[in-house]
Amino acid sequence: MAQNIYDNPDFFAGYSRLPRQVKGLEGAPEWPAIRALLPDLSGKRVVDLGCGFGWASRWFREQGAASVLGFDLSRNMIERARDETMDACIDYRIADLETLELPEAASDLVYSALTFHYVRNFERLVRMMHAALVPGGDLVFTIEHPIFMAASHPHWTMDEDGQKTWTVNGYSIVGERHTDWFAKGVVKHHRTLAITINTLIGSGFELRRMIEFAPTPEQIAEFPDLAEELERPMMLLISAHKS
């Protein structure tokens, strides 16, 4: 079973105060880039893996999705998502992505934001998602970028030239990474970018588009702190298609 850090009280308290949890999708600078990867949603049956408080699940319905199934490991998350959603066509369930099985060929879009780097067995998950999609279906997901999470202790440093620099080491060493983020010992699973891409292709997906998120000049003008995201990508956004 995956680590359920989201039901740790310290973690949940801190996490709930993130701009993207308070403001919803508009609080996430990568959201416009994700939108550009999403297919037309009218009439679509959507699965939202790692749905959290349900921000995206509700947005999919606003865009005309026929139904949304949201899954999250965290009871806290699912309970709040249910409290905040008045829509009989959205169903939230507690589930572990290490073992979740979805009905075959019954979904048009599988979506997931910043969740798959918590999953140990990515290959099983990708095969399951491919089987769950109808032919013509899409998979759109975001993860922490492997450049961001590779190092044993990822952090900013100043190099000898006084240049703000991101530390990368252990990139090709796949496996657990332990980090302190609102709580001690959050467990993530580092995979190289090539492993992520080749797993998708090897499971039958066609890669459509990839975005290593960087803020736009307009975003940097509004939020100057975002400029450091140009130095190294924090997030990887992927769109893949089932033929």
Next chain:
Amino acid sequence: MAQNIYDNPDFFAGYSRLPRQVKGLEGAPEWPAIRALLPDLSGKRVVDLGCGFGWASRWFREQGAASVLGFDLSRNMIERARDETMDACIDYRIADLETLELPEAASDLVYSALTFHYVRNFERLVRMMHAALVPGGDLVFTIEHPIFMAASHPHWTMDEDGQKTWTVNGYSIVGERHTDWFAKGVVKHHRTLAITINTLIGSGFELRRMIEFAPTPEQIAEFPDLAEELERPMMLLISAHKS
């Protein structure tokens, strides 16, 4: 026109002493990984972009390729390739990849090793290669990995934990990088991994496989210095297909 650093005498002298130039393909640790990406070569018409001394061009013929057209910007390279090749089915020519045009649908494989990061206009080149291939043709190439070449001054450093660390900055800032390698001011063109992949897909290629080269345990046992390649990928290997 691309910078022709290879005809700089200092550069050429240093470059010619690299293990991979003295020993040929077996002197390149990534060669077994490249071989795994190559299609069956029997009867194939191959184009080798940045052919250098012709090591790969000759190998393609040994594997049964019908013909090989090798291109390089460097007169030094092409002259030595011609001197060392006794094969009427291999033709070497001086050419600039910024402007090279190949006949349409007349090649089965376009191959290139560690050359495209010297090319400014990658999109033009990719469209030209796609047009040059027959349907069913393949593009297999290697470039310096963007993690390796992103920084304004890419180098190893020691982080505060005493961990050997690669410096990454400016990753999302596309454009020239100037480096000193056998000669001062070698000009390379940094592109993000996403730009490389999306340019291929946008030009009609289907991405088949991607390798961020890392040495095998056997290679590290034989050449312990290679272990540092696990910390960050130096080379990106890509296989793409024209349907």
